[in-house]
Amino acid sequence: MTDSPEQEPAPHRRKGRVRARFARLLRWWTLPVWVLVGAVGGAAYGLLAPRQYTATSYAIAVPAKDAQPGAALGFAQAYGRIATSDSTLAYARVAAAMPVRKLRSQVRTETSPDSPMIAITGTSNRPGEAADIANAVADALFVSSNQVAKNTGVRLLSFSQAIPPASPTSPSARVATAVGGCTGGLLGGLVLLVRPRRTDRSDSAPGPEAGQPVAATVVPAPAGEATGKQRGRV
Structure with a gap:
């Protein structure tokens, strides 16, 4: 069957x-x-990437007796910008024991708009070198800023020196x-x-189910062909 x-x-x-x-x-x-x-x-x-260590030294701008309190905040912003300048790094390269170009790539500074505090951060693959970089740049900034303290009315003091970090700051495995x-x-x-x-055509356009009649589509013939067939029959 x-x-x-x-x-x-x-x-x-x-x-x-x-x-x-x-x-x-x-x-x-x-x-x-x-x-x-x-x-x-x-x-x-x-x-495989080398471990990176960071150490931070903090400096604070202190106004003189006759200076305005807001002057320390403004000079702290200025000193934060010149901390990575060529003149400051040229003085710090001796204590850091590295050239200026390498020293510039391994140090950064941050300042706060609300406090006259300057953060000087050194980065290296050795914890002791990271602390030496931060302290060397901070000392160079103290020398350059205090030389003009009589004219500016603001002195820069060491708030906290950098120490070698105990753990790296780079992400672990x-x-x-x-x-x-x-x-x-x-x-x-x-x-x-x-x-x-x-x-997929079979999934997007499924055919009729089993047992259901299939609807036939009748296409009408052109008018010329239909007329010819009728004439032949006659």
Whole structure:
């Protein structure tokens, strides 16, 4: 006994839908791959990159007796800018034992708009060198600023010297791995969003179910052909 023609399309439609769903699942394989690649890259960076240590020295601007209190705040902002100037670093390079170009890349300063405090931070792959850089630049700034203290009415004093840090400030291998995995997942998600999507005809436009009649579409013939046929019959 053979199957009727109406029951044959149903298994084919089911297979087409299964294939379409399986294809959609395969499109997401790129996401875990991106996460894995990002995690491996972050772990490699955390293990192979040199450790970075930072040490900070603090200086404070103090106004003279006859100077206005607000003058110290303004000069603290100015001294924070000239702390990394060529003249200050040229004096500090002797105590830091490094050239000016390298010293400039390993020191930074920060000031506060609310207090006359200057933070001078040194960075190095050795904790002792990071503290030496911060203290050398701070001492050079004291010398240059106090030479003109009689004219400005503001003196710069040492508030706290930098000491060698006990732990690095660079991210650990675990943190780098987590950050790399999150970055890879984000990039993989963006790739899935921008890639073109293919539509499956068997899934988007399913045929009629088994046992249901198929509606036939009748296309009318052109007027010339219909007239010719009628004439032949006559």
